[in-house]
Amino acid sequence: MLAGTHCVAIGIYSGLGDIVCALPSVMRLRASGRRVILVMSVGIHRVAAELLAQHLPPGDVLTVQWPPGKNLKSVWGLVQALRRERVQAFLVSPHPQLVHASRKLPWLMAALRGLGMRVLGAQADHRSWVYSHKVAVDRDLPIATREWQFLADLSGHRERGSFDWEPFRPQRVAQRSGGVLIHVGASKPNRRLPTRTVLDLIRQLETERPVRVVGLPAELQELKALYAESTPAPGADVAFVSGSLVQALDTLKHMDCSITMDSAFAHLAAAYGVPQVIVFGPSDPVSNRPVTFVPQTPVIQETQKLPCQPCGLHTCELGDFRCMNLISAAQIHAAVNRMLAARPEAAAAV
Template identity: 25%
Template sequence: MILVLRALGVGDLAASVPAIRGLRAAFRGDTLALAAPAWLTPLIDLIGAVDRVVPVDGLASVVRTSPAPEIALNLHGRGPESHRLLQAAQPAKLWAFANAEARHLDGPAWDPGEHEVRRWCRLVNHYGVATDPGDLTLAVPEVRVPAGVTIIHPGAKSPSRRWPAGRYAAVARRLHADGHRVMITGSPAEHDLAAQVAAGAGLPAGAAVSTTLGELAALVARARLLISGDTGIAHLATAYGTPSVVLFGPMSPVRWGPPPDRPQHRAIWHGTRSEPGDALGAGVHPALLAVSPEEVLAESASALPG
C-alpha cells in the first residue's frame, strides 16, 4: 500500500493532483490511500487515482492503516510534524522533503518560492516517479446544476484574502446588466456574505446559493466565468478550463496561480512579495485593496472567448 498525506483544503488537493496521478501510474498494482479530511471525499473521487480515503483532521490526527504502508508520501508540508505523523504509521519508506528535525535526510530541499503544483511534482520526481504538472483536470460530477452561469465567489478562508463585498457587488451588477446570469456562491457558513453581495448587486432572488462540494465542482465545470479570490474554487476553474479571474492578496500567483500558459485564467496581483501564510492578520491585504472593480471587469472580458 502507498499512503499519501494531504490533510488540507480544496485548493491544496487540486494542486497535488499531478503528483498523485504520477504515483498512481508508477504503482498500478498497489492500493493508493490518501490521508485527507473526510469532507473532501467527493473531490478526491474526481481525481480517479485514489483507492481509499483515510480520514484525518489536521496533523493532530493518528493515521492507522493495515498493513503498514510500503511507502508513505508527504504531500502536506516540509515537516517535522507531518513527517512524524507518517513515521508513526511505520512505513517501509518515507518520501518527503529533507528535514533534520524529523531525522529524514534523503529528500530534496524545500524551496519556499516554488509553485505549489511543481513543488509536489519535484518531490516525487526525486524518488524516480514521472509527473506531468499540467495534468490538473478533474472529472465532472454527475450532478444537475445550471450551465453557463457566471460565478462570483466572495469568500475565502482568511480575511486578508477577502476582497470587499461592495466591490464584488459592483462587478456583479455590471455583469448582470451586460447579460450574464450571475450566481454568488459560498459555503453554508458564507451564506450571509453571498446574500449581501447579491443584494448589493440587485440580483434576482435565488442568486446567492450554498452548495455541496460536488455541486460546486459541477457548477464550475459548466460555468461561463468564475471571479474569486485566491481560494479553492479558483483551482476548480483551472481543473475544468473554465475562464476565471482570480484576485490575489498575501500570496503571489507565482506560487498559487493558474498555469501562465492558459490565457483563459487571469490573475490580478499588486503585491511585491508573498507573505508567510496570512501574516497580516484580520485586515484585507493591501495588494487586494489595490484591485478595482474596473480592473476585474476588464480582465473578465479578456478571459472570455471573443
C-alpha cells in the same frame, strides 16, 4: 526510491486546494499499479469527501486530527492505521507548509521509520532532517507541478512528461452558458474579498451576462440579502449557489469565465479548463498560481504593490488586509472583459 513498494501513503493534506493539486499526480502513481492512500485532516475531509469519491475508493482515504492536540494520541492513531494498511512508504507532500511546521511531525516520522517505513519528502522542507530520503523540489513551480515533479522523481521516471489535469478532463463541458462565476473566497480573510467589493462587482456584471456566486453558506446568505436590498437591475440573471461542493463545481464547469481568489476554486477552474481572473493579495502569484492551459489574468494590487506583499500569512501585520481591501470591483471587471475578449484564443488553447 519507491522501487518494490506496492502501497504508499501521501499527506498530510489540510486544504482542499492541496488535494485538488495532488490528484493528477496521485492518479498517475496509481496507474503504475501501486495502492495510494491520501492522509488528510478530519476537517478538510468533510469538505472534500464528494470530490474524493469521484476519484478514489473510500478505503484509500485516511483522516487524522491535525494539527494534533496537546498529546500524541492522534499521531499514534495514524501510525496504527498506516500499519494496518501495510503502508511501505509515507510521502510528505511538498506544499502544505502549515502541516510541515507542526511540532508533532518529527514524532510521526520517527514512529513510521521505527516501524520500517520509508519516509520521503522535499529536501528544502522545514524539519526535513526527519526524512529517510529527500528529493530536490523547485519551490518556484506551481504547486500542482511541484507535486507532479516530486512523485515523478520518487517513482524513478526519467521522463516526467507534461503535467495534465487528466482526472478532471472527462467532466469538462464543451458548451458553456455565457455566464461569469464569482467565488467569494476562502474562509480566511486574507483570501476573501470584502462584501462591498463583491456586491459592486455583481452590479457591474449583472447588466452584461448571467452571474453565479459561490462561497460559504453564511456569506452567501448575507450577500443575497444585501443584493436584494440594492434593487437589482431589470432582467438581471444572478443566482447564489449555496449547495454542496459538487453543485458548485457543476456550476463552475458551465461558465465562460470565473473570478476566484487564491484558493482551491482557482485550481478547480484550471482543471476544468475555465478561463479565470485570479485575485492575489498576501500570497505569491508565482508559486501559488494554478497550472492552466487557457488564458488567465491574475489581479494583484495594481495601484502600488505593498512592501509586505507577498507575506503568505493568514493574519495581517498591518491589521486590515489592505492588499485585498484595496482591490476594486472596477479592476476585476476590467480584467473579466479582457478575459472574455480573449475567448476565441482560449477555446483554441483547450
